[in-house]
Amino acid sequence: MLITSSLDEVKKRETALDTINSIITKDGRDSLHDLTGLSGGFLATQDDLNLLETYIGPAIFEEKLQELGKIHLGGEKVFAVNRTSSGILASILALVSKNSYVIHFLPEFPAHPSIVRSCKLVGANYLEFDDINNFNIPDNTSMVIITGSTMDHKVIDEKVFKKIIAMAKTKNDIPILVDDASGARLRTAIFSQKKATELGADLVVTSTDKLMLGPRGGLMAGKKNFIDKIKSKATQFGLEAQPPSILAMVKGLEAYKKDDLLKSISKKQKLIDLLHDFEMFEETPTGIMVSEISLKKEIDKYNSTNDFSSKDLSFLWAMVLLKEEHIVTIPAVSMPGASATIRFDLASKDTMKLDVLQEKIVNSFKKLLEL
């Protein structure tokens, strides 16, 4: 066993940090391939930064965000929030009254905790449904929320989506908010569904770091009168996105192409085919992954006498991938106690050609067997 304590994990992480720094310093950022899928998009150029630093820069990016946000999400007005959770809190603070109902439909339980917590904070009664046959909207409802796709990328059926909207529209003026964190792209690009606003939603919020190259943050769009109320609450409590994030959102929206997302799905299939000699890989929405248990099983096929724990093997492989192949995966750099699953995310902008990636995976695995 190599890793026996948190301290060992801290040392592992420090070694990885040093390695990343020396790779970037020596060979430049382009020689590093961050395939974690978790790196925040910040595609700004030096010119953007020069402008960002003036009083007026943020106003210019704000205008561009209005333009690009409306293309991406529809609606009359766009508003950038610090995170999707901040947008949900601001919406509930602005539009939900104490003791009223908030009705939430989602394709699969559990609900994102920010919805439940925000309702609790304002003293609203929260009800959730994942079955359209049970779904109903009581009197004294002040908001209907629809989750477009869950944290695990389970996507709502568009027919169900339309039915809920139709039911909500029979009630007077209840705002319909769609939590389309990943759904704004997953539903539309992969499942050919319409935008939430086109389906009749009053408000939609999406996460600009999910399936697009934006920063961690939330982008809202919808009817102007609702957005104005939400914006007012958000700025009172510091829930709005700050200028550097807005710049990064603009850059992320500019870079977003539906086709890239479709390609990452088809790339995933090709990569699985290329790696068919291994039994350890599992699919993720935009890539592949190997759990520490699957890795251990695969290694044991070739060398069952090694002294390493499954966690050791994950960390070792992650370090080999980083040092030899310049590929960053989460276990190399994670904090103590984090999952040791190795992911290769193909929606990352650092993704290389699949045959190159296959070669790097195979070479690093061979190297791991020799340790």
Next chain:
Amino acid sequence: MLITSSLDEVKKRETALDTINSIITKDGRDSLHDLTGLSGGFLATQDDLNLLETYIGPAIFEEKLQELGKIHLGGEKVFAVNRTSSGILASILALVSKNSYVIHFLPEFPAHPSIVRSCKLVGANYLEFDDINNFNIPDNTSMVIITGSTMDHKVIDEKVFKKIIAMAKTKNDIPILVDDASGARLRTAIFSQKKATELGADLVVTSTDKLMLGPRGGLMAGKKNFIDKIKSKATQFGLEAQPPSILAMVKGLEAYKKDDLLKSISKKQKLIDLLHDFEMFEETPTGIMVSEISLKKEIDKYNSTNDFSSKDLSFLWAMVLLKEEHIVTIPAVSMPGASATIRFDLASKDTMKLDVLQEKIVNSFKKLLEL
């Protein structure tokens, strides 16, 4: 009258935007002098951005922030929030219980609204004092808040500060939070007071864009157990600062020098002396300003037959300052309805030598008289 509608103001702003863009494009960012005092600090280099874009970059900046934040504010642990208001909300959500008291002492009314609003949200009883003789802490108090310096830069007396801390300490375990938005620098650098944590506060929050070159955002520091609770609440509701802001905070803290702040105060006095021929200037904490009314009076001394409104004159002067002298002031670029007061902020990193600034002010004023 030139400016008769919001539409005119929009056109004015668009012209200013075009001018700024062409100055930066033609002569580079250094040739533009943004003296609004409102430009967000974002001193990142291309290397920083390269690192920011990896999964691990944010973790590196987070480590640096711990280091520099503790030097700046003291305390056992540091936590970056989206805005000072977000930090106050997170603190009250984490530490204040319903129906308990929150006691706030500030050097002068009114209190920052985020404190009052956050108390209302959790259902706490909020009491505020600006006179130490009336100050008292009832039973069932769950937080004592001290404002170090107000929005108008009115600073607390350090003796009063110590007395409140001593009174709070007689009660068991009531967290003491200091809202030191500008005070963390104004109190310490200008008034030679101690840091809030050195005076016995459990928690302090400061605004990283006030009197330092950081981004709009809040930085908290204090006792680890309180910070951990606040951090947990903050991440639940999306109140924490995002990686680009954390990077900019690190850069702002690196650039902060007490002496620079002292210099901007003494520079202000020198500039006032240099401009003694004018009667229109008023002091601000870190610079000078001219209201539209004072400007009109000054102009009328030389040319009382002009057709311009006081607002017209402010806008015209702001445009002359921008086009001829490359100085950005708020009226040139503001949104419709904003104040037409012209400020020259000497804490801005774009500040030039005082005799150069004096010359630019005099020349642009002469040019304005000729219009």
